[in-house]
Amino acid sequence: MSGNARTGCFDDWFCVSTAPQTGVLRVYLTRPHPVVVSVYSDAITPSPYTVALTSTTPHIIGKLAQPETFWSDMRKKWTGGKQHAQHDDTVIYGWPLQPVGQYPIVQGVNGRFSHQGASRYAFDFAAPPGTFVFAARSGVVIDLQQHFSQGGPHRRYAPYANYISILHDDGTTGEYYHLQPHSSTVAIGETVNKGQHIGATGNTGFTSLPHLHFAVYTAQAEGRYTSVPIRFAQP
Known part of the structure; x- marks a missing residue:
């Protein structure tokens, strides 16, 4: 694999990137607020892959054999907040x-x-x-x-x-x-x-x-x- 890293950023909230030399697929926050991200593609298993992001540290989803295949059908959904948060009922x-x-x-x-x-x-x-x-x-x-x-x-x-x-x-x-x-x-x-x-x-x-x-x-x-x-x- 060769070429430049490819990155897609969404709603000024998070980005998905692929590294051409290693095929490593990452997702990371671009603002310090929690969000639950689900990524869909035939190139990853499982699909969708869901991760609850809480910091700007990149989360590695996995390695791709063919990164361009991932980008050709990649979809994403997300919701702001902490996944499965427990509401404080005393409030x-x-x-x-x-x-x-x-x-x-x-x-x-x-x-x-x-x-x-x-x-x-x-x-x-x-x-x-x-x-x-x-x-x-x-x-x-x-x-x-x-x-x-x-x-x-x-x-x-x-x-x-x-x-x-x-x-x-x-x-x-x-x-x-x-x-x-x-x-x-x-x-x-x-x-x-x-x-x-x-x-x-x-x-x-x-x-x-x-x-x-x-x-x-x-x-x-x-x-x-x-x-x-x-x-x-x-x-």
Whole structure:
């Protein structure tokens, strides 16, 4: 084998590289936040190969006989957060919209519109666009999107939701979705405190009305995630 090392980096989060002389296949973080990565290719066994990355130290997946074969069909999926994190059930969450009681929950646990399966423990709060959103729990911002403006009541709009993802100290993530474009007041890597203003509600992504979708998730393999039950402070 000859030539230069080949590298593919994804979403400013992690990279996959192959070494031409040795065929060594590596995956590594490009930011110091945990993520669960699953790599698919007929050139590796098992496929998918899943690894929970927690540091920037490269993880060796294995050696490839033909690296170019790997790149021809390589696919990847990932989810931010600690794999199979155990939620701290003693935590009491703050309300992400204030004042409490002014913004009704229009879809709660096991909601029929979209709160089944992975999102069964999510909450949707109806709120006019531009309503301030506050961190329900302290943590570190590990991901955000604020450039989309599309939204509607069809799953084809799901990729266009603006969001903020905050990593908690137990490895779970608090997810704040459907935010107003360019409303984030925080940045990736920033530590935020419970009750801190982080953004504003909007109507982006898969949504039938302006609202905030909030849930706490644990990361799983193959791009999956699972919501967990939480408790809010008494109003």
